[in-house]
Amino acid sequence: MASRGAFDEIWGHGGPGNPRPEFAALSEWVADTPSAELQRRQQSAEAAFRQLGITFAVYGDSEAAERIIPFDIVPRVFLQQEWSRLCEGLVQRTQAINAFLEDIYGERRILKEGLIPPELIYRNDQFRPEVAGIRPPHGVWAHICGIDLVRTGPDQFFVLEDNARTPSGVSYMLENREAMLRLCPELFRDFRVAPVDSYPDMLLETMRSVAPGDNPHPVCVVLTPGHFNSAYYEHSFLADSMGIELVEAADLVVDDDIVWVQTIAGRVKVDVIYRRIDDDFLDPLAFRPESLLGVPGLIAAYRAGNVALINAPGNGIADDKAIYSYMPEIVKFYSGGEAKLPNVxxxxxxxxxxxxxxxxxxxxxxxxxxxxxxxxxxxxxxxxxxxxxxxxxxxxxxxxxxxxxxxxLALSTVPTMSEAGLAPRHVDFRPFVLTGSDGVRVVPGGLTRVALREGSLVVNSSQGGGTKDSFVLLEDGAGPSQSQRQGS
Amino acid sequence: MLMLSRTAAALYWLGRYVERADFIARLVEATVRLDALSARPAGEAAWQSALAVTYTDEAFAATGQSYTQSHVARFLTLDAGHPGSIIRCLDMARNNARAVRTALTREAWTAINRAWLLFQNRASTGGATATLNLVEQIKGETRGFEGSIHRMMRNEATWLIQLGAAIERADNTARLVDVKYHLLLPEGEAVGGVVDRDQWTTILQTVSAVTAYRWLYSEGLQPANVIDLLISRFELPRSLAACVEETVQLLSHLARRTGLQGEADRMARARMARMQKTRTSEVIVSGLHEYLEAFVRENAMLDAAIARQFRFI
Amino acid sequence: MRIAIDHRTRYRFTEPQARIVQMLRLTPCDTRDQTAVSWMISVDCDARMRDAVDGFGNAVTMLYAEGPIAAIDISVTGEVLTVDSGGVVHGSSEPLPPMLYLRTTPRTTLGDGLPAFAAESIAGARDSLERLHRLNAALHARFPCLPDAPDTGLTAAEAFESGRATSRDAAQMFIAAARGLEMPARYVSGYRIDGGAQSAPHAWAEAYVEGLGWVGFDPVTGLSPDQGYVRVAVGLDAHGAASIAGTRIGAGDEKLDVALRVSEE
Structure with missing residues (x-):
């Protein structure tokens, strides 16, 4: 129902026989690869994910406590020019989010200007008075932002939601690409796809750039609640691929307002913590006293400027849905221009x-x-x-x-494997935007989530959604397959 | 950065638990042979001593079961109700391995996981042959684990696993000699009395030393020689001397990596210096039981010193 | 008035502790109504102490001590000069606006009985100041006061059900009720001249009155604080303004002893 009339990112409005001109080659690949072969590759990818243990826990579903997220073999593709425009909007929005957080926990100019009703901030549990007045090292708050986008037409992108706390899903972006490289190597021969595998390096650079002081070799760690957490795979995956330690709260101690990690040769000072623990459980002295996951004194060390926390505690006020509706005003207030990416x-x-x-x-x-x-x-x-x-x-x-x-919204669709062969299915998109003291970086790709049920608009993995690889083409339209054809 | 203390603790305990599982398997195997397969079945006493060696005599007594092969063998292998069974040791080993999954090779993890899987959904050990088959399989997997550790990088992870194994092995051998000696030579009886061949062979089997014994001693099975072999012959990997020496070596590898030496290094070296001067004959004269008791106590103190030195959490 | 404070807190552990990290809110901030002439926090073991100001404007001291620690003594001594301000707070550092103090917290949810009690108590009052005074008086009349004691985590709703209240419980009930009536209110911990020995710091409430600012209310007396009070810390509830919040690493239980003497010099 909702898919009728929706914009398909490969087939446009014309259906399988009449793709968008830039996507003719891709459409051909989809059409030429037998359905059974696509099915086989897709199953092979899912089997690999299961072996790696890339699973997630579904809340309130005790029987299938650990599941893998279904993977779809047909990629979602962004043209270079589409991507460049998106990036401008993403950078602008992320900078505004950082400026907003700096302001809200500092001078609160935006409230003095009367642009946001103050009760939306002060009576909102996401505004954390415990960290008010703290400026994080280098003034960066939202180091990792996941900006959820939806699309309704060739140039119609909308921000559905901002994620400025601890956005997850980046391991899917990387593992999906690994699977595609293995299973569909011909696609990478025929199209110049921007690589995403530099993400861990970019993240580590971002972490290092916000280390307090001028230590040329800051110690960075990933803090996980432990291997029972539903996203533990992603935590260990990221620590491994950055080559840094994955620590639990019990490995960290705070002494003299400095965070240390306990090693076999004694304590080592920690400069940057990518924490995958919610604010509430970070430090029992500052937030929930009954939390056993936390590190007592962590917020004191953070307040003293001795450690960078990624992302900063208190960021929830920026991605709150009540604040979301004010984002166009917020972007305008801090960037001085209209938001390049509109809200829904x-x-x-x-x-x-x-x-x-x-x-x-x-x-x-x-x-x-x-x-x-x-x-x-x-x-x-x-x-x-x-x-x-x-x-x-x-x-x-x-x-x-x-x-x-x-x-x-009539969300855009992408051809997706279904029981009845290829069919359009609605998608959304989460790109990952990194902000360090040295600027904003957008990894050329992201996580495409797809609603696998016909007509469904709900892409959440907990409710029957799957994922796809997201290609960003390095040059538009053509791709070597076309130039080959020109040459022959 | 150097290894996290939590990781180090998990690796050390992984080494200890795998070694313990292996030792219990050998002990069960040797006791089955002694009880069921020898010409003169040793019966209850053999099974009681197996329980004493593994510190599980009280736990077993609490079950009210009789000291037969089927009960004790099941208790030592499959009974998850107490911490002294193989199934519990492997469970603990696997939990520790899972917590440090990335510090292990795939091969090492798989060996642990396979050993663990042997016990899933298994209710009874069956008769003597089935029990021997099961312990043979466990030994196969623990051997596979040991082999995979030897093929791992020579780094802290490997050394910590081996350190745990060496400390555990020292405890096991000391307990074995103490209990068996006490059983075979009750107080007042002189060493060199009636030699129960089967019994002494059992001890050698438990520590895989039957062949080594033949190599080192020409005069046939003598209790004093068995004790000498198990206590002070560095050549035998499961002897106290070998465990003591290996502990010193592993600690010094770790010290070179961390740049720190501590209490554990000092204790281990002092223990080795004493061991080098130990004469088995003097030990037997002055009281073997007291000697072994003191050894077990010191080994436990060294274990605690290691935990402090590497800041196990 | 010149008030001398001698506040000793002793934790004894059944087993030695490996580490202790505590957050102390034990230092009064100067306002126009109170000035600390001397103030000292001392600890009877090797410990590192770091001072900071938290998001609510409280002076906070982080205390870090390495074990083995069998017991720790924290003693606070000092002298504060106060003037009677009619219960109104003048010149306090206020990094957060009054509106923030309309939030409810798990310790200050209203429960079933409290809203009706509050509504009844303020019936007929002409302005918000009068409403607050009536609420304060009603709480004073309804709840016989228990001596101050270490925090057991009781919520405002639970205290209301129990029918009796320490100064902590009474302050939390006041706060919950005031917020329910859309009046910003907060928890204050501090000291109060009481003759004799006390077993815990005193607690009362402050509510924000347009045109006046923050005004203190002590349901234990049914009145506003006078010059016999020393404000130390404010927060959204008892947890947020606790004198000592602590964590320890080690097994066993702890036993807490407090000896507190507040007297006029």
Missing amino acids: ETFRCREPQALKYVLDHLDQLVVKLVDGSGGYGMLVGPTATKAQIAEFRAALIAEPHRYIAQPT
């Missing part, structure tokens, strides 16, 4: 007029909890049952400030 139109249910509109159009809108994530606490109006709509209506009336609503 958003109704703030806390505003009475918006609430009235939302209640009148529940069957057409997507309603989200401002503090929900992973597709939980969400109503997709067009596919919802009457009972679900009634339930959300009641919830909205009771606590309107907890919700926002957005129109259902």
